Amino acid sequence: MKRYLITSREHYSDTPAVFRSILQESLKKHLPDYALYRDKSNPHYATQADHFLDVCKNFYGLKTFLHQDYKLAAKLGAVGVHLTSMEFETIVLAKELGLEVIVSTHTKEEVLKAEELGANYVTYSPIFSTPNKGEPKGIKALQEVLKSCKIPIFALGGILTQEQIEQISEVNPYGFASIRYFY
Template sequence: MKSYLITDPSLYGTTPDSIESALPAVFSQNLPDFALFRDKQSSDYAELASVFIRICRNHTVSKVLLHGDYALASVLGADGVHLTSTQSEEIAEAKALGLYVVISTHTHEEAIKAQKLGADAITYSPIFFSPNKGEPKGLEDLKEIVAKIEIPIFALGGITAQEQINAVEKCGAYGFASIRYFI
């Protein structure tokens, strides 16, 4: 089961110093296979993303991704990009840059479309209750989408404990993605 850390500025801070201190502490407890720098509010995203990539490389995170901006991911040397569910038409452009592409999906239709458009993997959410993310999909729905999709699926949403990781693994998910699990 692959693990996928997603950052949040409220937990990692919004300065290079705060990221420099937060990430190594997280990695010392639980080193993820994938790591995504997501910050929708900072004006100096590129600088913070650069620090994030460097720290992830120093800790040998397998795949380092940036959120939404495939051009910046390419320029900064990230392994890939995690696109939002509204960016499916940008999959081909990101792939043309040689990036590993993950895209957020919330319905079976979005997941199937992402696969058809060439995404390398998807997140499917929310599986469990997650604040402000709507009604959970649940494990049965996760099993259904795993049966329909051939690309890797990261279960996302409300995964904070090993019990939930075990449950999504039993459903056949490739991995789990989480913000709060890694804190």
């Protein structure tokens, strides 16, 4: 099962040297297959994204993604972009730039729409209880969505423990994504 590390300002800081150090340690400790630089409020997002990609290039085979800004992702040489569930129209534009696309989804319909529009992967969330993310979907809902599509799905939301990862792996998604598990 693939592992997808997602950064968050409250765990990684927006001070470049601190960010780089924490990210380096997280990547070294967990060896994820995918990593996303996500920081919705950093006014220096492009600079920090460049630091993110610089640290990540030291980890062979790690696929790097930037959040929402597909033009910046292409310019800086990220593998792809992670779009929100409100950005389906951007899938084609990102793909035209040669980027892989991950889309955040929360319903079976959104998963199917992302698949139809050519996204490479989706996250489906929240699986477990997560602050400010609504009612958890649970493993059973994840299993049902997996049966309805072919697109690779990362389970996301409230994944903090190895036990939760083992529960998720029983329904055989492509992988899992988390912020707090990797911190």
